Structures are given as structure tokens and as C-alpha cells.
Amino acid sequence: xxxxxxxTHSLKQLVLLAFFLATVPLAILIFQSGNALVAQSERxxxxxxxxxxxxxxxxxxxxxxEDITRAARQYEIVNxxxxxxxxxxxxxxxxxxxxxxxxxxxxxxxxxxxPLHAALDSIDTQSRSATPSRFDPAQxxxxxxxxxxxxxxxxEQFNVRLAELEQQVKAEQLRTTWQAILxxxxxxxxxxxxxxxxxxxxxHLIRHxxxxxxxxxxxxxxLSGPLELAQVNEQLNWLAxxxxxxxxxxxxxxxxxxxxxxxxxxxxxxxxxILSEELAGPLTKNQREITGLLQQNSLTLQxxxxxxxxxxxxxxPHRLQxxxxxxxxxxxxxxxxxxxxxxxxxxxxxxxxxxxxYWYTDAHMLQRILSNLIxxxxxYSDQGGTLxxxxxxxGAVLELQVANTGPLIPDDDIPLLFExxxxxxxxxxxxxxxxxxxxxIAAQASNALEARLHISRNSDGWVAFSLSLxxxxx
Numbered sequence: 102x103x104x105x106x107x108x109t110h111s112l113k114q115l116v117l118l119a120f121f122l123a124t125v126p127l128a129i130l131i132f133q134s135g136n137a138l139v140a141q142s143e144r145x146x147x148x149x150x151x152x153x154x155x156x157x158x159x160x161x162x163x164x165x166x167e168d169i170t171r172a173a174r175q176y177e178i179v180n181x182x183x184x185x186x187x188x189x190x191x192x193x194x195x196x197x198x199x200x201x202x203x204x205x206x207x208x209x210x211x212x213x214x215x216p217l218h219a220a221l222d223s224i225d226t227q228s229r230s231a232t233p234s235r236f237d238p239a240q241x242x243x244x245x246x247x248x249x250x251x252x253x254x255x256x257e258q259f260n261v262r263l264a265e266l267e268q269q270v271k272a273e274q275l276r277t278t279w280q281a282i283l284x285x286x287x288x289x290x291x292x293x294x295x296x297x298x299x300x301x302x303x304x305h306l307i308r309h310x311x312x313x314x315x316x317x318x319x320x321x322x323x324l325s326g327p328l329e330l331a332q333v334n335e336q337l338n339w340l341a342x343x344x345x346x347x348x349x350x351x352x353x354x355x356x357x358x359x360x361x362x363x364x365x366x367x368x369x370x371x372x373x374x375i376l377s378e379e380l381a382g383p384l385t386k387n388q389r390e391i392t393g394l395l396q397q398n399s400l401t402l403q404x405x406x407x408x409x410x411x412x413x414x415x416x417x418p419h420r421l422q423x424x425x426x427x428x429x430x431x432x433x434x435x436x437x438x439x440x441x442x443x444x445x446x447x448x449x450x451x452x453x454x455x456x457x458x459y460w461y462t463d464a465h466m467l468q469r470i471l472s473n474l475i476x477x478x479x480x481y482s483d484q485g486g487t488l489x490x491x492x493x494x495x496g497a498v499l500e501l502q503v504a505n506t507g508p509l510i511p512d513d514d515i516p517l518l519f520e521x522x523x524x525x526x527x528x529x530x531x532x533x534x535x536x537x538x539x540x541x542i543a544a545q546a547s548n549a550l551e552a553r554l555h556i557s558r559n560s561d562g563w564v565a566f567s568l569s570l571x572x573x574x575x
Contacts, residue, residue: 119295
């Protein structure tokens with residue numbers, strides 16, 4: 102039988118615990134509010150029953166008071182025993198009902214019942230007298246007025262109790278409101294606490310994954326949090342180590358293969374140069390063509406190897422070297438290898454530096470960018486076209502632009518121009534073929550300098566790439 106392990110810091114347990122603790126204050130609020138509502142309802146029902154019974158009894162008292170007054174006056178007129186007996190029965194019924202009456206605030210109503218007892222005793226005494234004509238009209242009026250006064254006193258007492266109940270309800274509502282606020286605050290604190298316990302390691306993992314995507318292979322510290330997320334962090338550390346090992350293997354392979362290729366390539370170039378210079382003897386026309394192909398393709402192979410090595414270097418962590426770069430001399434060094442091609446294509450070269458002599462940046466990175474942009478412009482420009490290199494300063498940013506006349510870049514190719522090994526629909530003009538990583542190298546070098554490389558013009562027969570380069574000077 103498989104045993105299920107309940108991990109103390111597992112994500113499942115943390116979520117369940119968070120849900121339980123967050124609902125406990127709400128459950129307490131519902132329970133106490135329900136109990137308070139039930140208690141208030143019971144008090145209201147009890148008071149309503151008392152008021153109904155009291156109303157019935159007071160109405161009976163009022164009717165009996167009227168009957169007693171009527172019977173006493175009839176007995177005064179007609180001295181008959183049955184009328185006296187009826188009067189006695191009514192007096193007894195009044196006393197019994199008065200005793201049964203549940204009086205709210207009995208102490209406060211003692212002054213209202215005392216005149217009633219006095220009037221009843223007086224009427225009872227007169228009814229037993231041999232001369233019934235001696236009924237005191239004042240006592241009969243007193244019985245009626247005292248009965249009505251008692252009814253009013255009872256109503257007032259019930260009104261007082263209703264007001265007290267209303268105050269209790271308001272106080273209970275206020276207490277429940279404050280309790281709800283406190284419990285909701287407690288639930289919010291618990292929710293924020295547990296959401297932080299979950300979201301913080303998740304954000305840590307997101308940053309770790311982003312770092313892996315950006316090429317950082319430093320293992321992340323041990324993650325304190327749910328067990329599952331800590332295991333994911335460990336797997337990401339393992340993945341970082343594997344990626345680092347693979348990148349080292351790739352870099353080692355490229356170094357070895359470039360070394361192995363450069364040696365025979367150098368021999369091939371030297372041999373092709375010797376043949377081209379006819380040092381080994383005169384060549385026929387066909388032999389010269391073959392020798393020219395050997396030279397061109399050896400140059401192409403050498404350029405591809407250098408670009409692959411350059412691309413591989415940019416994949417590795419690189420510490421920028423801040424220095425004062427002389428822009429005119431840097432451009433001269435970059436343009437020098439392309440002079441022959443510029444002359445062959447009869448390109449008009451225009452350089453406008455706007456009196457900018459120096460800029461603080463990494464010279465090697467900037468040279469990579471400009472070299473690939475100028476190479477791209479030379480190879481894609483029209484025969485007899487124009488190549489422009491412009492520079493201007495905007496605050497702490499140097500704006501460099503490399504533009505050439507030639508075929509426009511198709512709209513479908515623009516989003517993919519800076520992807521490695523991508524070659525668009527337009528083909529380079531000339532004997533040398535491109536590798537598709539020149540612009541990718543320029544883009545990665547721009548990112549390393551925190552610069553922005555983009556297409557600034559693609560219309561009217563002009564294609565221009567612009568570089569917004571911030572200064573590294575502090």
C-alpha cells in the first residue's frame with residue numbers, strides 16, 4: 102500500500118492552510134452575527150407577545166370598568182339582588198384580571214393601580230350596603246379614569262421597552278460592524294501573507310528563468326518556500342549547469358574547429374595567392390579564373406569562420422571596457438578592409454561626424470557593430486550608389502547612422518533581420534555570400550552596450566540602420 106506523505110511546506114498544504122485560515126474569521130463573523138440576530142429576534146418576539154397579551158387584558162379591563170359603572174347605576178335605580186350579584190361578579194372579575202395582568206415596570210405602575218384598588222373597595226362596600234342609592238359617582242368616575250390611566254401607563258412602559266430594544270439592536274449592529282471590519286482585516290492580512298508566501302518564490306523562479314534566457318548561468322540560491330517550488334528551483338539550477346556545460350562544449354568545439362580550419366585555409370590562401378601572382382609560372386585564362394574562384398571562396402570561408410567566432414564570443418559573459426574612443430580613426434580602421442569593394446562598386450562614401458571626435462564606450466563592441474553595418478551596406482548597395490555614415494550627439498546619446506542606396510528591405514523580412522542565420526529575400530551583390538549572422542552580431546553587441554539598433558529608413562531607394570549609443574562615462 103502506497104503511503105501518502107504530507108510535506109510540511111508543500112504547495113498543496115500551504116494553499117489548503119491559507120484557504121482554511123482565511124475562512125475562519127469569516128466563519129466566526131457569520132456564526133456570531135447569526136447568534137446575535139437570533140437573540141434579537143427572540144427578544145422582539147417575546148416583547149410582541151407581551152404587548153399583545155397586555156393589549157387584550159387592558160381592553161378587557163376597560164370593558165369591565167364600563168360594565169361595573171353601568172351595573173352600579175342600574176342597581177341604584179332598580180334594587181334587585183340579581184343586579185347586585187352581577188355587580189359583585191364583575192368586581193371580582195376585574196380584581197382577578199388586574200392580578201393576572203403582567204405589568205411592565207411594576208414598581209413604576211404601583212401608583213397607577215393604587216387608586217383602582219381604592220375605587221373597587223369603595224364600590225364593593227356600597228354594593229353590599231342596604232341603601233344602594235349611596236353609590237359615590239366620584240368613585241365610579243375614578244374607576245374609569247384610573248383604568249384608562251393604567252392603560253396609558255402600560256403603553257408608555259412598552260414604548261420605553263421598545264426604545265430600549267431599538268437601542269440594543271443599534272448597539273449590536275455597531276458591534277457587528279466593527280467585528281466584521283476587524284475580521285475582514287484579519288482575513289486580508291492572512292490572504293496577503295499566504296499569497297506572498299506563494300508569489301515570492303514564484304517571482305524568484307520567473308527571474309531565474311529570465312536570467313537563463315538572457316544567458317546568465319549562475320546557480321540560484323536555495324529557495325525558501327513550498328517544497329514543489331524549491332524542487333523547481335533545483336531543477337533550474339541543474340538546467341543552468343547543463344546549459345553552461347553545453348555552451349562550454351560549443352565554445353570549445355568552435356575554437357578547435359576554427360583552429361583546425363584556419364591552418365589548411367591559410368595554406369589554401371597562400372597557394373591561391375602564389376598561383377594568382379604567377380610565381381609558379383604563367384597561367385592560362387581558364388587557370389586565372391579558377392585561381393580567382395579559389396581566392397574568393399577562401400576569403401568567404403575566412404569571413405564565415407571569423408563571424409562564427411565573433412558570434413560565439415558574444416554569447417559568453419563580457420565585461421565592458423570603458424575607454425575614450427576616437428571615432429574618426431575607428432571608422433578609418435573599419436572602412437579600410439572594404440576600400441577595394443567600394444572602389445569596385447564605384448560607391449560614393451560620405452562621412453559626417455558633426456565635429457564629434459571622441460566617445461566613451463567599449464571600442465571592440467562598437468567596432469563589431471559598425472563593421473557589420475558597413476559590410477551589410479557595401480554588399481547590398483547599388484553599383485555606383487552612395488554609402489553615408491552620419492553621427493550626431495543628443496544629450497548623453499550618440500546617434501550613428503549607416504545608410505546606403507539599394508533595394509528596399511521587404512516588410513516581411515524586417516521583424517527577422519536581427520535573428521541569427523536569417524537571410525532575407527534580397528541577396529548580397531558580389532561574389533561573396535553572407536552567413537546571415539552579421540546583423541545578429543551587431544544587435545547583440547548593441548544590447549551589451551545598452552544601445553538601441555533599429556531600421557530608421559526603408560524608403561525612396563534608401564536603407565538606413567541607426568544606433569542610439571549612450572555614453573559609458575560616469
